[in-house]
Amino acid sequence: MNYRAVGNRCAVDLSSLALPLSEREALIKLKRLGFKTLEVDLVALARQCIKTSRYRRGAKASEAPGVVDCSSFVKWLYGQRGIWLPRRSIQQRELGESVTRDNVIAGDLVFVKGAIDWYNHDPRDGVGHVGIATGDGTIVHAADPEAGVVETPFSRFVGESKLRGIRRYIPVGIKVVTLETPSNRGVETSDDVRWIVLQLLPR
Secondary structure (H helix, E strand, O other), X not given: OOOEOEOOEEEEEHHHHOOOOOHHHHHHHHHHOOXXXXXXXXXXXXXXXXXXXXXXXXOOHHHOOOEEOHHHHHHHHHHHOOOOOOOOHHHHOOOOEEOOHHHOOOOOEEEEOOOOOEOOOOHHHOEOEEEEEOOOOEEEEEEXXXXXXXXXXXXXXXXXXXXXXXXXXXXXXXOEEEEEOOOOOOOOEOHHHHHHHHHOOOO
16 A cells, blocks of 8 residues: 655555565664654544534635635545545545445545535536544534534434445555654655665665
């Protein structure tokens, strides 16, 4: 799994880098270079925005978390984890692993029909809204100007026929760490970390 960095943060699946040393040894070497590992709880972060973030349709991604709409909200959340997502909900649904509603876990994004839907070819498959699953049977989402960011029961969020897909960006069973990159190191994707570590090994 290759992740695209967001600012000075990048999520990394160390097991996918095919390094000739253990993940622990790789992290030790990275820390000596000034990299830091960050603990980011997506659900806790989302809940912190309830009653604090304001909703505005078409909010700029740079305004988050103070001002958000549904897709800029989840884009910001994943950015804190070091995972780049595109701006629009229809684009976000194109990435990640497809998940059934019976297998939803915390951190999955749930896409539903909205007031104004984006679609590629079939308007019946349009996406107009997105939220993040908590793992507690609820969805946190930027709802509207009056409510702001709220937590809603999953069944009410998807209704009887609004579900348009569920996506998972961090596979189950894979340890994905969030690295904060030192200012003197350029990391655009998680694959860059592989080459940084390899440069440190004896030749």
